[in-house]
Amino acid sequence: MKTIDLAESSIRELNQALHDQATECTEREWAVLNPRGQHNIACGLDQNLAVDIQGHAGYFCAGMNKKAHVVVHGNVGQGVAENMMSGTVRVKGDASQAAGATAHGGLLVIEGNAGARCGISMKGVDIVVKGSIGHMSCFMGQSGSLVVCGDAGDALGDSMYEVHIYVKGKVKSLGADCTEKEMRPEHIDELTELLNRAGVDEDPRSFKRYGSARELYNFKVDNADAY
């Protein structure tokens, strides 16, 4: 295990050391001490590493992650795991806005709550939130799954495309073109698998599924009010 103390090293030094592992992997396990809410910690990783961030992280932690497994033992700022491609990011605390924004793949687990716009424009990532999520979550979400064990705020799934949203608690309101959908056996299977991967102990049958009504997919005069 290699340890980098951000009280002594810069973000640049940390990220460069982690990026260097993409060309030649000399160490798989990394610990990051004293992150103290700094931005852009462990972004752009491209190797099967295990990175343990021991404290709070700022914006864009683990941004554009590929292959790596990042755990944050604290809270994270805006845009955690934004545009992730693969690997996993696990946040032990709460996440601010735009968690998992535009991410194409991998698994993002938030053990606390997530703020507004969780999963905005998501493009294939799986996101599991143990707590609740804020308003406008999954706005324009394109693909992937969003699982919420608590409640969802206003305008869930506004203008969304093909994401599968599962919420256990209350949904304050649905956004334009988002609708409740039937939980068929394949959805129970998918959700069971997601909860297992995330290590979350919940009964898949207690969730409701939401998705796109697909009414706004093409311009129609009748929908003028929704535009």
Next chain:
Amino acid sequence: MSNDINVNPGLRESATFDRTTMAEIRRAADTGIYDIRGFGAKRKLPHFDDLLFLGASMSRYPLEGYREKCNTRVTLGTRFAKKPIVIETPVTIAGMSFGALSANAKEALGRGASMVGTSTTTGDGGMTPEERGQSSKLVYQYLPSRYGMNPDDLRKADAIEVVLGQGAKPGGGGMLLGQKITDRVAQMRTLPKGIDQRSACRHPDWTGPDDLAIKIQELREITDWQVPIYIKVGATRTYYDVKLAVKAGADVIVVDGMQGGTAATQDVFIEHVGIPTLAAIPQAVQALQEMGMHRKVQLIVSGGIRNGADVAKCMALGADAVAIGTAALVALGCNDPKWSADYEKIGSAAGYYDDYQEGKDPAGISTQDPELSRRLDPVEGGRRLANYLRVLTLEAQTLARACGKNDLRNLEPEDLVALTVESAAMARVPLAGTTWIPGQQF
């Protein structure tokens, strides 16, 4: 318009309700939805044609056209990037998406640009292997939609352009109608096939200039501070936007005036939002100068650039380079009269065609139809674009030498005068034959 031969001269067309205006009212009444089209603003605007160069004579010394060098090479991204981009001519190819344009068109743009040593740019739809392969210098756009965005392509790029807006639609997001969302386009954007796709107008994971500074730092971290980061804005509050872009950490700022082309936008947006390119440049330059950043953060200007005179005038007003969209497409064959019969079949005419959103482009450029796309040979298209870029460069050099300049970037506002009061006020150069710059104290 009332000078048509067959119209009784006693009939008078209204300047307010002219035939185009009336046709639009009928179209709106027929369909109930706003008009979406491509191309840029079609109304007459104060533009570079309203400026003239003061060639050298007694008080200034010209350079010999064929013997004395006039440098056109420009380095972009000298502020923070380890690897700035060096372009041999200051005319770059603007961002136009694969999706809006055919793969052949994208390839042709890459080929043409590479032949003359300039850069080309991806667009709202990700990077295709064809264009990466054919572009020696490729700028990768980072847009609100983030379609196809991925760290591998990011690391393959020679520069990253964070797009905040476009001159054709400052404040609006991209659009690509279902006709053009083929399997390949849909897959690259992770969207269902055939939908009318409307991209977001705001970035999903940051708001405001302070966040943008952190975002730019993230992009630099991901790319190990190697490549320049541009910020592109549509021209509106250009003075403030440029200041904020510098503060957010841009290496290069791209300002796109309201004439700038688009692949698909509401007509009302194209014609009524933003300021002319001419008005934007002095604002941008003033902002840079006040921050001590002129020439340190490079300025690229676009929107309605058609010839070497336009290029030289942009440079004289303080730009470091320009970008072209529409003109490059015309060089490839867009609106070419050789397709007249086909334009007529789809209710348009060569020289008027702007329905890029429909994907039926007879010239095979703004389409995803395989049959039509085949009409554009990327090798021949590339050759034509390279020729055109060479002409722009030669023309700009000719004007610079006439003004006694051995580098395009030595052109200055002092070399220019304006033909109209409006253009004098906007460009901040004197009305020809006077010392009067409207709006300035003296």
